[in-house]
Amino acid sequence: MFSKILIANRGEIACRIIRACKGLGIRTVAIYSEADRESLHVKQADEAVCVGPPPNDQSYLDMPNVLMAAVITGADAVHPGYGYFSERENFADALEAIGIKFIGPPVEAIAQMGDKARAREAAMEAGVPVVPGSEGVVRTESEALEIAEAIGYPVLIKAAAGGGGRGIRKATNPENLVSQMQTARQEAEASFGSGAVYIEKLIENPRHVEVQIIADAYGSCVHLGERECSVQNLRHQKMIEEAPFALLSPEKRQEIGEAAVRIARQVGYVNAGTVEFLMDAEGNYYFIEMNTRLQVEHPVTEQVTGIDIVRTQIEVAAGKELPFTQEDITWTGHAIEARITAEDPDRNFAPSCGKITEWNPPKGEPIRLESHLYRGFEVSPFYDPMIAKLIVTAHDRVAAVELLSRALDEFRIEGIKTNIPFLKHLVQTEEYVKGDVHTQTVAQMMQPAEAHAR
Ligand code: ADP
Numbered sequence: 001m002f003s004k005i006l007i008a009n010r011g012e013i014a015c016r017i018i019r020a021c022k023g024l025g026i027r028t029v030a031i032y033s034e035a036d037r038e039s040l041h042v043k044q045a046d047e048a049v050c051v052g053p054p055p056n057d058q059s060y061l062d063m064p065n066v067l068m069a070a071v072i073t074g075a076d077a078v079h080p081g082y083g084y085f086s087e088r089e090n091f092a093d094a095l096e097a098i099g100i101k102f103i104g105p106p107v108e109a110i111a112q113m114g115d116k117a118r119a120r121e122a123a124m125e126a127g128v129p130v131v132p133g134s135e136g137v138v139r140t141e142s143e144a145l146e147i148a149e150a151i152g153y154p155v156l157i158k159a160a161a162g163g164g165g166r167g168i169r170k171a172t173n174p175e176n177l178v179s180q181m182q183t184a185r186q187e188a189e190a191s192f193g194s195g196a197v198y199i200e201k202l203i204e205n206p207r208h209v210e211v212q213i214i215a216d217a218y219g220s221c222v223h224l225g226e227r228e229c230s231v232q233n234l235r236h237q238k239m240i241e242e243a244p245f246a247l248l249s250p251e252k253r254q255e256i257g258e259a260a261v262r263i264a265r266q267v268g269y270v271n272a273g274t275v276e277f278l279m280d281a282e283g284n285y286y287f288i289e290m291n292t293r294l295q296v297e298h299p300v301t302e303q304v305t306g307i308d309i310v311r312t313q314i315e316v317a318a319g320k321e322l323p324f325t326q327e328d329i330t331w332t333g334h335a336i337e338a339r340i341t342a343e344d345p346d347r348n349f350a351p352s353c354g355k356i357t358e359w360n361p362p363k364g365e366p367i368r369l370e371s372h373l374y375r376g377f378e379v380s381p382f383y384d385p386m387i388a389k390l391i392v393t394a395h396d397r398v399a400a401v402e403l404l405s406r407a408l409d410e411f412r413i414e415g416i417k418t419n420i421p422f423l424k425h426l427v428q429t430e431e432y433v434k435g436d437v438h439t440q441t442v443a444q445m446m447q448p449a450e451a452h453a454r
Contacts, residue, residue, distance in 0.1 A: 002077040004028070007079050007081065009083070012372050013370075019044075035054035035378075067095070082294050082295060101317055102317075113290040116158065116159075116160050131287075132200070144178075144181055154170055155170075159184060161192035166192075168184075205439070206230075208232065212226075213274070214273075214322065221261050222261070223329075225243060226248060227241050227300055240423070243300040246396075260275035274295045294309065297337050297389075307329075333396070334397045337390065339389055340390055341385040342417070342418055359413060364407075
């Protein structure tokens with residue numbers, strides 16, 4: 001087992017990983033920017049190294065600084081969390097080159113699945129349906145027009161290197177296909193350093209259903225079931241995630257789980273990963289991408305399976321065999337996660353920063369809170385607006401929705417604006433209570449308000 005792990009991240013996920021390390025008796029190193037000096041992950045770790053000024057590219061994303069922090073503290077492994085370096089194969093590669101273990105999949109699997117056009121090919125080779133679209137990257141306008149004509153409008157133009165809901169543009173006819181392709185390319189170039197794009201048919205009002213998998217280095221690969229993540233904001237970012245997907249039949253659960261495992265095996269996957277699908281109203285599912293890292297919403301799977309995914313990631317990276325087989329995995333109850341963000345719903349979800357003057361989260365046994373906040377903490381404009389994850393677990397979905405509603409109602413945060421009022425409203429709508437949601441539900445709910453504003 002490792003003796004010291006550096007956590008190359010900040011916020012709630014750094015705290016979550018430190019907790020898993022403590023459970024395994026592993027010492028921890030936090031990294032932090034000058035803006036995060038007083039952050040909880042810094043206080044919780046055994047050691048902490050400042051890696052630079054507040055902007056991400058000068059600290060958390062400054063690769064030489066982060067690598068140096070691992071070297072000088074004598075860490076024998078690095079956990080990247082999510083975001084930041086978690087899906088950068090050159091970071092994993094650089095670590096391996098200096099003899100430090102990257103807690104994540106093999107470099108080649110990151111590279112292959114990080115290119116979403118190549119990932120589609122891997123899914124097809126594994127016999128898993130993909131959304132109809134281009135075979136790989138689309139280079140010319142005439143090629144794009146030909147493909148869109150063949151699959152039918154509307155289509156989405158997506159950045160091959162995309163992520164976080166960025167670099168996705170919709171085209172409804174040949175005229176706007178050409179202009180949207182140019183915009184998508186520019187956006188992709190600016191955000192991801194690569195203007196490569198591919199085309200997919202737009203699935204109307206789909207559900208987002210994803211499968212958590214975990215594999216060891218000895219050929220064992222297990223799925224931990226699905227999560228339903230259709231409640232997304234206008235930028236395709238998830239707001240609420242659930243496990244299991246209450247309306248999925250046991251047969252479909254097994255089928256989609258096995259499809260995810262086949263894709264993971266196809267690319268020689270080791271460690272934890274998530275295979276994402278879109279599901280249409282008829283229950284047809286289509287692979288969209290694989291996230292080769294720990295997912296923000298991993299706790300809902302932990303709640304219903306009883307498996308500590310972060311602990312298992314560390315064990316697998318240390319060369320242990322998976323401590324369970326597929327037959328051992330069972331699912332009990334229903335878990336829901338709500339992402340609490342420092343965004344003002346009354347100002348079009350603009351980021352809200354400042355000092356936390358009141359911090360009083362809901363308490364009680366089935367409530368799990370993942371957060372790095374405390375009273376007096378300064379929420380900085382430099383980082384992702386997610387400040388907490390509120391996770392509730394109950395015997396079934398109806399009880400879980402009720403508990404979530406109560407927990408949101410009890411949550412007191414002062415000093416900044418949060419999305420809690422919006423979430424409170426959302427989880428009481430008829431659609432959400434019935435589980436009758438799709439990826440456009442939030443957008444449709446917001447439409448009347450926008451029209452009114454105009
Ligand atoms: P990212 O990597 O940026 O998260 P994804 O490919 O995972 O991008 O897609 C994010 C979200 O965008 C999906 O959950 C879904 O809401 C929407 N989306 C992506 N592809 C399609 C599609 N072909 N049809 C309809 N919606 C889509």
